[in-house]
Amino acid sequence: MQDSNSVGIVTPQYVHIDKPLELRSGSVLSSYNLVYETYGKLNAAKSNAVLVCHALSGNHHIAGVYADIPKSSGWWDNMIGPGKPIDTNRFFVIGVNNLGGCHGSTGPASIDARTGKHYGADFPIVMVEDWVETHVQLAEHLGIEQFAAVVGGSLGGMQALQWTLDYPEKVRYALVIAAASKLTAQNIAFNDVARQAIMTDQEFYGGDYHAFNTYPKRGLRLARMLGHITYLSDDSMAAKFGRDLRGDTFSFDFDVEFEIESYLRYQGDKFADLFDANSYLLMTKALDYFDPAAAYDGDLSIAFKNIQADFLVLSFTSDWRFSPERSRSIVKALLDNEINVSYAEITSSHGHDSFLMETAYYHQMVQAYMHNIST
């Protein structure tokens, strides 16, 4: 799995934040853990730090591999490494698992020290703004006062955007990729079907499935199958699977039959074994709630009035989950505020997942943009 420009073997690190976090919901977490990874070296001026925020099912393991674990490359390994678009020879790159996640940071599947039991349904709902607060604590822990850049795709892009709103002086550049300033009714509708699949699973037990030694695998599997359809484009599914059958003829039963069914069910099964259902609910809700313009009567231009960072906004032509139109509205609101923004609509057939792909023009754009950031 290692190439010459990989960051190589990496090890996750932990920080315990022993400072109460007041969430936007009004709930308070008295303390929490964050798991994170770093790649490259923080320079003496501490001016070369890049925070990479993850999307719905992502985590802190962005680049490199784990010792002795084959196929353990980070989810954005094609983007981050020595000589790669986000160049670890120049930048100190940080990945962090978001609060409420299920990969090491405190979340619903963690043990609540107060009760000695899993948080389960008691874990509070978190918003993108809350994540930014936790990132601030991590930055403080690492001695970073200002990020050279905050970067993210999809829900990660929303966090990068929120960073520039809440801490304008702490972000020099924001890279907002395949994102949107809010979900549409259709986006929310898909999320709700996914949540209902999980919550109506008889093994869900109102979120306290840990106490019953079970988990809502069927529901989480369906949620992922559905999500996966929205990450791909119609064209990419047609090119990859079309109407191909697994066998030679119709089976005239309801077993797996078309290749696309096989693929989706496999993706659903794999995910349901790895991810926590309560975390999935939380992450989708954070997506639904995100809407920085809401406090300004829906006027994104006014919402952006305090932004100081420069922006790179990227969208992908075949992304129907967060279409280019959604990115353009972000760019428009940035331009209304005379903010320095670069924008590109990248031709790609891979749908929303394009932001994870190694498309030459896309990577060149990021590389060039990052190259111009002084450290």
Place this chain on the structure above:
Amino acid sequence: MQDSNSVGIVTPQYVHIDKPLELRSGSVLSSYNLVYETYGKLNAAKSNAVLVCHALSGNHHIAGVYADIPKSSGWWDNMIGPGKPIDTNRFFVIGVNNLGGCHGSTGPASIDARTGKHYGADFPIVMVEDWVETHVQLAEHLGIEQFAAVVGGSLGGMQALQWTLDYPEKVRYALVIAAASKLTAQNIAFNDVARQAIMTDQEFYGGDYHAFNTYPKRGLRLARMLGHITYLSDDSMAAKFGRDLRGDTFSFDFDVEFEIESYLRYQGDKFADLFDANSYLLMTKALDYFDPAAAYDGDLSIAFKNIQADFLVLSFTSDWRFSPERSRSIVKALLDNEINVSYAEITSSHGHDSFLMETAYYHQMVQAYMHNIST
């Protein structure tokens, strides 16, 4: 519910077809029932019969109302009636519940005379071609040798198309609305998630839920919620629901919160109480299997070589389930065969459901087309 150009009070009729039906799957049904309704009068020459085929969740009750049942208008009541686009003053219109359905025709929820139990999982899978065969039997029962027109939207349009392929001399005009000549991988993927929702419901019992006095309501509800998203357009959902909340502020829990969630869950609940889960599986599979070009190496133009009917093909600009592009490929293949085809892409924001809406230009197109059909 009655307007001056309603067909008025209607009564379903039944026919028992006591002739074995050899299905494309190889299974044989020794006999079966069909429930149907008719509107208008069959003329002496029996030349004014119009067959209307229904879509996934439709049935035989297309127009008029049932005596003493409020809000019982047929699903295409805006299209069919005296003076309406399909004018019952001129045409004898027939609606039939398809075999495998759950509204009166023999289907999985029917009692199998051989066993005295519900068919359940034993009901064979049916294809669009099989439905055409059952329609032929109904036509024979009614003494109709040739239809003035066969009409349908969505899956109904596929049946109208199949009619012209299997019985070219028995259809003078085909109206194929918001349809496609085959499903895409994405279409199949959505269907598979819906089926998996039903089949992984613990109350499904491999399709034999009747025997356990239960039914997979959770799964069917999810299937319908998901389906519903694909019937609407992003724009129509945005216009109708946007990001509107039911309350004043975020609730920070997983109860119903956005208006779109409320709407979808209501639709899902309502449907799950009325429809049979096994029928839903069958109908989606008939959709997946439909592909008249498959026997001709995917060449639709060759598949259409024996068509004799004239065609009206209609699509809707915001339909992303079966986009205008899909209708255009049907039109192209018809033109390749020098078939008389009229085509329109109708501007509508209602997505796939547009074919059920009373859009003026759409109805005028159908009215004008039907007007030119001599009886």
